[in-house]
Structure formats: C-alpha cells, structure tokens
Amino acid sequence: MKRTAEITLGIIGAVFYVFSIAFGALRLWMENNKGYLQDYMYNNQDEFQLTNSDIDMLQEFFNLNLATGGPLLIILPILAIILGIVALVLLKGNKSPVAAGIIFIATGVLYVIITAGGGILSGILYLIAGILCLTRKPKPTIIQE
Template identity: 45%
Template sequence: MKRTAEVVLGIIGALAYGFLAVIGGIIVWLQSNEDVARGFYDDMMSQSPELELPDYQVFLDSFGTTGIILLIGSILAIAVGVVAMVLLRGNKKPKVAGIMFIVTAVLVAVISLGTGVIAGAFYLIAGIMCLVRKPKQLIV
C-alpha cells in the first residue's frame, strides 16, 4: 500500500515547522540585537499605549525564551517527522510512524503555547491516517 498522502502531509507539516523555526530564530536574533529590540519595544509601546507591557528587561527575557522554545521545538518536530516519513517508506512501520506524528503534533502544540497548532494539524492528520488505513486484503 502506498502512503503518499501521509508523506505529503508530513512534508507540509515539516515545512510549516520550518517556518516556525525561522520565526524562532528571528526572535532569538532580535533578543541579542539590543538596538533593534529596543526599537521594537518602543514601537509597540507607542502604537498600543493601552497595552500594559512589562518593563523592557522582562519583555526581552520572555521574548527570548519564546524564541528559543519555538526554535528548539520546531527543529525537534522536523527531525521526528523525517524519521516517521522514513518509517512510512515502503510501508514498513506505519503504526509507529503514526504514533510519532500524533505525539509530536500534540507535544509541540502544547510546548509552543498553541503557536504550532497549524503545523501540528498536518502531522496529526498524517498520524491518524497512518493508524486507520488498512492494507487491502488479497482474495485468493
């Protein structure tokens, strides 16, 4: 049985996690670049004065932590997705691959505080398809 749909969904999910990894990398870069980060904070304060933002240092620390979580979580999700897609190749272990897809989707969505939900949806659908689809029985 071909698992083309699951692999395609896995690739789309990995690309979406790659996009999140880029966003996480930009956030980490912003934290380490003092002038740009200060300008970003000042712009947020001037555009939305009704927002009660924390002081600059607390904002910078939480911003950097968010970026690191996004970056590491996304990279791990991509790695696990690639391993799951390798397991799907040749229909070797679709159940294991499905469990890997589902666990990764749920964990990264929770760890990233919902940021990885859209990317995780592709992994979740691929995982469910891996577990539900049965090979065709040959009638002899």
C-alpha cells in the same frame, strides 16, 4: 498500499516547522538586540502609530523569559522535523505505518502543548497524518488456488 496522503501531510507539516524555526530565529535576534529594537521603535513611533505604552508593552514581552523563548522555538521544530523524517522513512514502502502514526501524533500534540499553541497548524497536519497511518489498513489479498 500507497501512503501518498500521509507522506504529503508529513512533508507539508515539516515545511511549516521550518517557518517556526525562522520565527524562533527572529525572536532570538530580537531578544539579543533589545537596544536596537527600542531605538528603532522610538525613532519610527509616528510611522507605526505606536504610543509609549505600546512600546513599553513590547519591551515587557521581550523581557519575559518564557518557555516560548527563541532557543526553544529553534530546538523544538528541529526535533519535530527530525521525528517527521523518521516517520516518513517508516512510511516509505509501507514498512511500519503504526510506528510512523504514533510518532506523528506524539510529535504534533506535544509540540502544540509545549509551545502553548504556537505550531498548531503544523501540529494538526502531523496529527492528521498520524491518524491516517493508524486507520488505513491494507486491503486483504485474495489468493486463488
């Protein structure tokens, strides 16, 4: 049985996780360069139509050290991509689609929960790929004697 849909969804989900890595790197850079960011916002306050309260709110956002901080937004997508590759290898040649489905579902759901909905699109793609892996059964072959 061909597993084209599952493989395609897994690859697209992994690509979206790459975007999460880029966002995490940007967030980490912003956390480490607060002074530059603050100067930039105050110097371009009129251009971006920011009030002082908007700038203070942005500073508070980057002062918070939540679970969705930059390092976590880099490490978790890398783990999700690695697990997705493992699931794709298990799908290749229809070796173990049940194990691949469980990996896809667990990765997609846990990532969305841990990041509080941060990677919902990639999580949904992994979830759909996992459900397809578990529900699609090969057609029985009829042996003629």
